Amino acid sequence: MxxxxxxxxxxxxxxxxxxxxxxxxxxxxxxRHGDPKADESSVAGPFLWPTGEPWPVCTADHPKGIGHRLSDVRLQRRILDEAWHRDPDSGPTEAEREILDTLQPGPHAPQIGDADPIPLLAAAQLFTRDIPDLTGPDGCDLLQVLWCPFEAHGPGRTIDVVLKWRRSQDVGEALTVIPEPVVVGRAECVPNTCVLxxxxxxxxxxEGLLDEDLQEAIEEWEVGNDEEDDDAFDSSTPSSFDTYEEYEAAMAAAHADEEYExxxxxxxxxxxxxxxxxxxxxxxxxxxxxxxxxxxxxxxxxxxxxxxxxxxxxxxxxxxxxxxxxxxxxxxxxxxxxxxxxxxxxxxxxxxxxxxxxxxxx
Ligand SMILES: [Zn+2]
Ligand SMILES: [Zn+2]
Structure with missing residues (x-):
């Protein structure tokens, strides 16, 4: 679609x-969640990666064995997702909650030293044929984005991103199993597999980077829009309320009538x-x-x-x-x-x- x-x-x-x-x-x-193939653009899908080429690793010195198991992150999301789609209001079942309670961060891989290499996560693979605004080195038609899932790099303590541009026709035999880290620093560094x-x-x-004249003109126009809304609001909403509940109800009603600004x-x-x-x-x-x-x-x-x-x-x-x-x-x-x-x-x-x-x- x-x-x-x-x-x-x-x-x-x-x-x-x-x-x-x-x-x-x-x-x-x-x-959107899906099942992309290695020759398709994706987020966290299989990469078109030559079997003979080493997979990028993080060699930076930071604790790599402490965090969430990657498999736990995926299991937790699946459980919460299924629960929500079963009934958005009732949450996970007791049995599901028991499983969720076991999925805690911790020193899950004590055998991994701080300076040991760990495979980077496959974050996105983008083909220029799909994405008109994707421009890279001459002749390259595929960008692969990988990152270390620990926010521990550089002065900003951020994730570390690696970009790999390539010609897809040069890949030849592609990896069928993508290397993955066992542990990730934060669950939110892990992308779900998506088709694009x-x-x-x-x-x-x-707006802050436009010429001042233009910024002012836009601001005036926005203030004008706002005043129109306020007029509508003022004429129909009483200014005092006997109880907080009445106030809240009136605000909710006013908000429901409010046009998108x-x-x-x-x-x-x-x-x-x-x-x-x-x-x-x-x-x-x-x-x-x-x-x-x-x-x-x-x-x-x-x-x-x-x-x-x-x-x-x-x-x-x-x-x-x-x-x-x-x-x-x-x-x-x-x-x-x-x-x-x-x-x-x-x-x-x-x-x-x-x-x-x-x-x-x-
Ligand atoms: Zn340059
Ligand atoms: Zn790292």
């Missing part, structure tokens, strides 16, 4: 023609969810200027890994095909990955894609 982002609630460039100079495309990946439904969309630059950030700027290309959002920190360490070229985000496919402020991006399935977490949070404070980006050098990448987090 394809995934279709609805048209934006308003035409951003008709409202603000100057935005045309701050437009970029991105490809939303729309990961890539869809190209248009984005506009993060269109904002630049939520609806017109940056697509939520896992994606390739497009812009980076800087809603939690000041914008960072990320440039290539080798040649100084500004590095846009190539891959964005997101905690969810949308949130309450970006519901207009929910694909048409999924609107009846909300709030199923298999749709809104298919990968189960939560890095940084919700977003992890891999920035690559557009001038020479083989130059070292950098990560940014929000």
């Amino acid at each position: 394809t995934r279709t982002t609805p048209p934006r609630p308003v035409d951003a460039e008709a409202l603000f023609p100057a935005l045309a100079d701050h437009r970029r495309t991105s490809t939303r990946l729309h990961p 439904h890539p869809e190209q969309v248009v984005e506009h630059q993060y 269109v904002t630049y950030r939520g609806d017109l700027s940056i697509a939520p969810g896992w994606k390739v290309g497009g812009f980076a959002s800087w809603h939690l920190t000041d914008p960072a200027h990320i440039a290539c360490e080798v040649c100084g070229t500004p590095m846009p985000p190539l891959i964005t890994v997101a905690v969810s496919e949308w949130d309450g402020a970006s519901e207009s991006w929910i694909p048409l095909e999924d609107r009846d399935s909300v709030p199923d977490s298999r749709i809104s949070d298919p990968t189960g990955v939560y890095l940084g404070r919700g977003l992890m980006r891999v920035h690559t050098c557009p001038a020479t894609p083989a130059h070292p990448h950098q990560l940014s987090f929000q």
Whole structure:
């Protein structure tokens, strides 16, 4: 099934023609649980990896035997997922809860020393034929993304990402069993296996990086929208209540009537969810200027890994095909990955894609 982002609630460039100079495309990946093959784009699916090529390992010095068993992470998710789909309100059965109680983090692999190599997790495999915004070194049509599932690298104590570009026709015989670490630092570093439904969309630059005039015009427009809503609210809602329950009921009723409030950030700027290309959002920190360490070229985000496919402020991006399935977490949070404070980006050098990448987090 394809995934279709609805048209934006308003035409951003008709409202603000100057935005045309701050437009970029991105490809939303729309990961959904599935059973991808090694020659398909996927999150955490089988990789098209040559049998003769060593699998990347982490050799950094950090505790590698303490954490969650990878098999426990998967079992826990399966149990919770089945319970939710049986009945979202009643939770796991007593028998399931007993199993869940045994799935605790701990020193599960004491035989692994801090400097011992552990296989990286296969995070994503992306073919350029599927993803129009995926551009890499000349001739390469496949990007494989792997990471060490311990947040223990570099000054930011983050995961460590390895990118492998290749020509798929050169792979020859492919690995049938992918190496995996036994223990992972945090369960949220482990992606669920997903098939992808890539869809190209248009984005506009993060508001804080636009010219001041344009920022002001957008702000005025948003304030105008807000005042319209407030007028509607004020005329129908009494200003005092006898009990807290009455107040709460009135607020709930007002909220139910409230129309979805269109904002630049939520609806017109940056697509939520896992994606390739497009812009980076800087809603939690000041914008960072990320440039290539080798040649100084500004590095846009190539891959964005997101905690969810949308949130309450970006519901207009929910694909048409999924609107009846909300709030199923298999749709809104298919990968189960939560890095940084919700977003992890891999920035690559557009001038020479083989130059070292950098990560940014929000
Ligand atoms: Zn590591
Ligand atoms: Zn460079």
